[in-house]
Structures are given as structure tokens and as C-alpha cells.
Amino acid sequence: MVVTVICINVLISLVCLYVARRVWKLRRGLARIDRVLVRLEHRANMLLCRTRNFVERGNSTSSQLKQKYDSLQQKLQQLEKIVTIVRLTQLLLLRKRY
Template identity: 35%
Template sequence: MVIVVVVINTMISVVLLYVAWRVWQLRRLIAFVADRLIDYERCSHDLLYKAPENIYLGQQNLQNMRLSNQSLQIQIQQVRQIVSLLLLGQRTWGRYVRKPVSISPK
């Protein structure tokens, strides 16, 4: 009877030792995953830390470019109007101040 109790206790001890070893492996795996997640969080924090400020600056730069573009569009329109007036003046001047073409027989 004592031998049966000793064998059962030994088997229970072996099973519990195996369970303890698996729990220890699981703990190491969880610690590894936690370390990786902390590293990823640190990297993403460093990457995204200034994102709101950069977005705000980008919006300001875009607004400044739009305003600059508007002023350039106005200047381009004014230059086109000036060129159109000059061409109109040239045509008008050409109609009224034509040089008489002399046709001389040879």
C-alpha cells in the first residue's frame, strides 16, 4: 500500500513539475511579447509625438500657398489683360496707320 501511495505521489509530482515548466515557458513568452509591445509603443510614440504640430504646420503652409496662388492668378490675369489691350491697340493702329502700298509697274 505504501508503494502505491509513493508511486501516485511521484506521478503527481512529475505532472506538476511539467505544468510548472510550461507555466515558466509561458511566462517567458508573455514577457517577450510585452517587451516587443513596449518597444513598438515607444517607436510609434516617437514617430507620432509631433504629428499634430506637423499637421497644423502643413495646414498653415497649404493656406499660405493658396493665398500666394490667388495673388499670382490675379497677376496673371492682369498681364493677360495688358497683353490683350496691347494686341488690340496694335491691330487698331495697323488699320488706321497703314502704309500705302505702292504698286509700281516694272
């Protein structure tokens, strides 16, 4: 009877040792994954910060280009009006001559 109890206790302790070893390996693996994820998060954060700076610069540049385009568009409209006036003047002058 005592031998049976000792054998059962040894088997239980071996099972507990096996479970503890598996939990320890799992914990070690999870710690490794955690370190990798922390590094990836840090790199992604740095990349996003750089990207945000590029986007902000691009937005300011594009707004400057829009302003220049609007100014050039207004100047083009003025030039077209001047050209139209000059053509009308030429037509009127040519009609008066004939």
C-alpha cells in the same frame, strides 16, 4: 498498496512540477514580449507625433502656396487683359494710319 499510492503521488507531483515549470517559462516569455511591445508602442507613438508635426507644417505651407498661386493667377489674368488691350490698341492705331 502503500507503495503504489506513493508512486502515483510522486508521478502526479512530477507532472504538476513539469506543468508549473512550463507555465513559469511561458509567463516569463509573455512578460518579455510585453516589454518589447510596450517599447515598440512608445517608439511608434513618438514617430507618429513627429509625423503629425511635419504634416501640420506641410499643410500650412501648402495652404500658403495655394494662396500665393491664386494671387499670381489673378495677376496673370490682369496682365493678359492688359496685353490684350495693348494689342487691340496697336491694331486700331495701325488701321487708322492706313
